[in-house]
Amino acid sequence: MIGRVASSFAELPDDLGLSGVDDPRWWPGDGDQADGPLRWPGYGDQLSRAEASTGERESVVCGVAEIGGVTTVVVAFEFGFLGGSLGTRTGARIEQAFTHARELRLPVVSLVATGGSRMQEGTLALTQLPRIARQITLTREAGLPHVAVLRDPTTGGGWATLGAGADVVLGLRGAQVGFAGSRVRPPGYSVTQQFAAGLVDQLILAEELRGRLERWLRLLTTSADGPAPVPSALGQGTLPKTGWDAVVRARTLGRPRAKAYLAAYFDWHEPINGDRSGGVDPGVLCGFGHRDGETIAYAAQCGTATRPAGFRTAARLVRLADRLGIPVLTLVDTPGAANDAGAEKAGVGAAIADLFTAIAAARVPVTTLVIGEGGSGGALAFAAPDRMWVTPDSYFAVISPELATAILKRDPGQARQTADQLRLRPQDLVELGVAQGIAQLDQTTDQATAR
Incomplete structure (x- = not known):
């Protein structure tokens, strides 16, 4: 029995x-x-x-x-x-x-x-x-x-x-x-x-x-009706004046990170662990959460350089949610993909491609909120191309201002100027059409609006 x-x-x-x-x-x-x-x-x-x-x-x-x-x-x-x-x-x-x-x-x-x-x-x-x-x-x-x-x-x-x-x-x-x-x-x-x-x-x-x-x-066995609502912003409410201000804000140690956002967003949630290929990235949190009687899957970066196992775990999460008909929320916060020798040997490029493919193929809606640093392809791999919002203390850029300055063979002191030229502020991203809007601090609504 x-x-x-x-x-x-x-x-x-x-x-x-x-x-x-x-x-x-x-x-x-x-x-x-x-x-x-x-x-x-x-x-x-x-x-x-x-x-x-x-x-x-x-x-x-x-x-x-x-x-x-x-x-x-x-x-x-x-x-x-x-x-x-x-x-x-x-x-x-x-x-x-x-x-x-x-x-x-x-x-x-x-x-x-x-x-x-x-x-x-x-x-x-x-x-x-x-x-x-x-x-x-x-x-x-x-x-x-x-x-x-x-x-x-x-x-x-x-x-x-x-x-x-x-x-x-x-x-x-x-x-x-x-x-x-x-x-x-x-x-x-x-x-x-x-x-x-x-x-x-x-x-x-x-x-x-x-x-x-x-x-x-x-x-x-319980999915949500429609896409995941955009979380309310938990950090600062005012917008940065310059590109460098946006970078400094996003890098501030005390600002809210993924764990705080997940705790505020879900009634309760259960994590999954690992990429099923022998790897775990503690800088990426994935799982399923209960919110107002519905289930939403999540994949969240925690502010560290994302390793191959993190991308593969997120791809695993997206594919499982898609198969079960559960919408996905992704939280972007990374200076970029890990680029050390270990990450390259573990296939970081292939892992990023795998996540890009998983999100592109998903039939369920994927909603993204950038809550901190949006560093290059390592951040973009977690992002939904048509449903991305940003918080006032975040930025998104093709590369960090410091590295962009170095690649352009500029004096290191020009990093601040480069940050402005990259147009990486939240309001810039909305104006450029990269982001749908800026998440508000108002805790009475979860809908983000552009401003």
Whole structure:
């Protein structure tokens, strides 16, 4: 029962028929098939003992449950059944569960705890992985969210499909998570290390699981009606007189940054973490937020030079929001893209191109507010070309005045003059048609207007 495999879900109903799905190719019983497709000696007895000890007929139990008011298909592994291993019947059950989710237009939650593919079924067990991957892909194409919970352990094909392939990945603290299990490559890789590498979105305690799932399912199944409203400005209300004044304001350490804007804008929000390619940029915040009963996705720069992982994480966020029909808000605040040797080696140019492409291809509306420095292409990659607003203490420029001065072979003392010539002030950007308007300080409205 689902309640047995995950104590945090003790109040969920028993499976509603989905767990009765079996692979038609074989079923342990009398005759030559008793020991499975490979006729593995003693396999039938192992299955019988596993069933007797767990009360389950397979290593995965599937059902439909209400989680925080959201009807959800749940795929839950029973690790006590042969180590939660993936066999042919496991693949059949998972396939049917995802099919059922698409038929009913329901999100999927996978509670993963597995040692990998089942040795006693050989390559037939291994071939369940592309079978599962196809179901994940079809469900993704259907615009339905998939949240995975990594329990202890999550290894092998379970990690490489249901775990790492989910839209949002939650990891229980202390869990062993990795493609190779501890018996293959001791010691096993931890969920904390996977989080640090940007492969897990959040680390949580078991007692937090239900509440966190309720929030995530609510966010991922509720979109906003129309584009994200433009946030109110939180900094200064007066406009800068000169270009250099605008630059100095945007670089002031005490002005409001992304965290302050997100806190003021959302009732509550949940972050995602990492680019799914081994990188995390702490200078970029991405996730989904709840605002006035609706969900809005966000990708926000925090005032630092944006690294390749930051652009890739933002692109991941935009594509996920677009697939789920959720509008996006981006906050621009960076002196530019990181340009050190490490950033170049990590593909900063390709990462910027990836984000440009994600925003250009988005079918949902993307709204941008420049809240600080708008430094060159590193800032522009986060910006919506037709829905960008600016705050009074921001600027946007093709490059910083200092670097522009150097490129033009001017005396460094001419940086102030260059700033004026670049026409980077908020009011300049509106006049040039780059920005739609200037966000106001008025907290009673979220609509920005040009002035």
